[in-house]
Structure formats: C-alpha cells, structure tokens
Amino acid sequence: MVRLTWLGHSSVLIEADGARVLADPVLRRRIGALRRVAAMPDLDGLGLTPTDEVDAVVISHLHHDHCDLPTLRRLRYRHLLVPPGSADFFAEHGLPGAVELPPGGSLDIGPGVSVTAVPADHLGRREPWGPTAMAVGHLVETPTASAWLAGDTGLYEGMSGLAELGRRGVVDVAAVPVWGWGPNLGPGHMDPEQAAEAVGRIGIATVFPVHWGTLHPAYLRRIMTHQLTSPGPRFAAAVDAADLGTKAHLLGVGDGVDA
Numbered sequence: 001m002v003r004l005t006w007l008g009h010s011s012v013l014i015e016a017d018g019a020r021v022l023a024d025p026v027l028r029r030r031i032g033a034l035r036r037v038a039a040m041p042d043l044d045g046l047g048l049t050p051t052d053e054v055d056a057v058v059i060s061h062l063h064h065d066h067c068d069l070p071t072l073r074r075l076r077y078r079h080l081l082v083p084p085g086s087a088d089f090f091a092e093h094g095l096p097g098a099v100e101l102p103p104g105g106s107l108d109i110g111p112g113v114s115v116t117a118v119p120a121d122h123l124g125r126r127e128p129w130g131p132t133a134m135a136v137g138h139l140v141e142t143p144t145a146s147a148w149l150a151g152d153t154g155l156y157e158g159m160s161g162l163a164e165l166g167r168r169g170v171v172d173v174a175a176v177p178v179w180g181w182g183p184n185l186g187p188g189h190m191d192p193e194q195a196a197e198a199v200g201r202i203g204i205a206t207v208f209p210v211h212w213g214t215l216h217p218a219y220l221r222r223i224m225t226h227q228l229t230s231p232g233p234r235f236a237a238a239v240d241a242a243d244l245g246t247k248a249h250l251l252g253v254g255d256g257v258d259a
Contacts, residue, residue: 019110060151122188173259177211196238
C-alpha cells in the first residue's frame with residue numbers, strides 16, 4: 001500500500017511499504033517573498049521533527065517554493081534525490097551527498113520500494129541569480145502500487161508514456177499541480193483543466209490537486225482570493241466531467257489518500 005499525505009503547496013509525504021519519502025518539502029510560514037496562508041501540518045504527528053528520519057527526500061527542481069534550504073537542513077534523511085545539474089548547488093549550501101536522478105533513473109530506497117525520476121516541462125533555474133538545473137517529477141513504487149509526484153510541469157508531448165518509465169508501468173495515485181504560485185499561471189504550469197487532461201493522458205486511478213491554496217506573494221493576498229480557493233475544486237470538477245474513471249479527492253493540509 002502507498003499513502004500520500006498533503007503538507008501544503010507541493011509538499012507530500014509518501015509512506016510505502018514501511019519506507020517514507022518526502023517530496024519538495026517547504027515547511028515554513030515564509031519562504032522569501034512568499035507567505036503561507038494554509039495551516040502548517042502537524043509535523044510531530046507525522047514524524048517529521050528534526051529527530052525523525054525519512055528514507056528519502058526528493059526535489060523536483062530548484063525554485064524556492066519546491067527547494068527550501070532551511071527546511072532541508074532541519075530534516076534527517078538517508079537519501080537526498082535531486083535533478084540533474086544540481087548536486088553541486090546542494091553541496092555548496094551545506095547539503096552534501098545529493099544524488100542526481102535523470103528521467104528514467106531509479107534508486108531503491110527500501111525493500112521493494114524505488115524512486116524513479118520522470119520528465120517535467122518546467123524551467124528549473126534558481127531565481128534570481130542561481131544555477132539552472134533540469135526539472136523532473138518522480139514515481140515512488142512498491143510491487144503493488146505506484147505514485148506520481150509531478151513537481152511542476154506543463155503538458156508535454158509524450159506525457160502519455162510517463163508510467164512506462166517506472167517498474168510497474170502504471171500510475172495508481174498522483175499529486176497533480178493545478179496552479180502556479182502567484183496571481184497568474186506562468187509558463188511551465190498547468191491550470192485545473194490542463195491538469196485534468198494530464199490525468200487522462202497518463203491514466204490514473206486516484207488523484208488530488210496540489211500547488212494551490214497555500215502560498216501567495218507578500219502583499220498580494222487580497223487580490224488572489226480566487227487563485228487561492230478555486231483551482232482545487234475546478235480540477236476535481238474537470239476530472240469528473242471528463243469521465244475518466246478517476247477518483248479526485250480534495251484534501252486539507254494533513255489529509256491523505258491510499259492506493
């Protein structure tokens with residue numbers, strides 16, 4: 001069994017056959033110019049305190065809302081899996097030993113549990129003057145279940161073959177990004193309807209929306225009410241309207257789904 005718990009924005013905890021994977025952890029109330037409007041998750045209850053250990057942390061790309069260095073420095077983990085071209089960046093910031101996974105690259109992190117990097121259509125530059133590295137997503141797989149963590153991506157040619165990069169060849173459950181981080185969508189992101197199209201292309205049994213309702217640029221919360229509240233419900237409605245045979249869940253921070 002695989003359980004995915006949403007921690008806000010794109011941060012997801014995956015529990016898979018005894019292994020624990022933490023994706024794109026951003027567990028602070030302020031990240032540069034961004035402010036958190038969603039509740040903080042119960043880190044004690046989830047076993048994510050500085051004294052707890054996870055088997056792997058996976059980073060999809062170097063943007064601040066997916067790669068938060070202060071959060072990473074507080075975590076204990078056995079593996080830090082990062083996109084191609086970024087290991088030196090992590091070492092320079094006090095996080096040595098990062099392993100780069102290119103699309104199709106895989107690592108066993110526990111008995112029968114693997115992480116495989118998959119493509120993403122997104123610019124991975126560390127703004128404003130940092131390095132540029134590839135952006136990727138990840139598949140976390142056990143012999144009986146697989147989960148897709150998209151990170152950030154737009155629709156791209158070949159997305160329908162994403163599951164074939166994994167060991168099982170199917171995706172059972174997914175955390176699907178449905179917005180950006182500001183008042184406008186921006187390149188390399190999907191709106192709710194495009195995210196539903198991605199679900200249809202890949203063929204996923206269970207999904208929930210991420211990358212919405214959590215962060216806003218400082219001083220822009222008043223003009224972002226719609227962007228903070230509508231993308232998740234719009235995505236669920238689009239999945240239902242497309243009649244994909246997919247179950248779409250709307251989660252609160254700290255809630256999870258099983259596959």
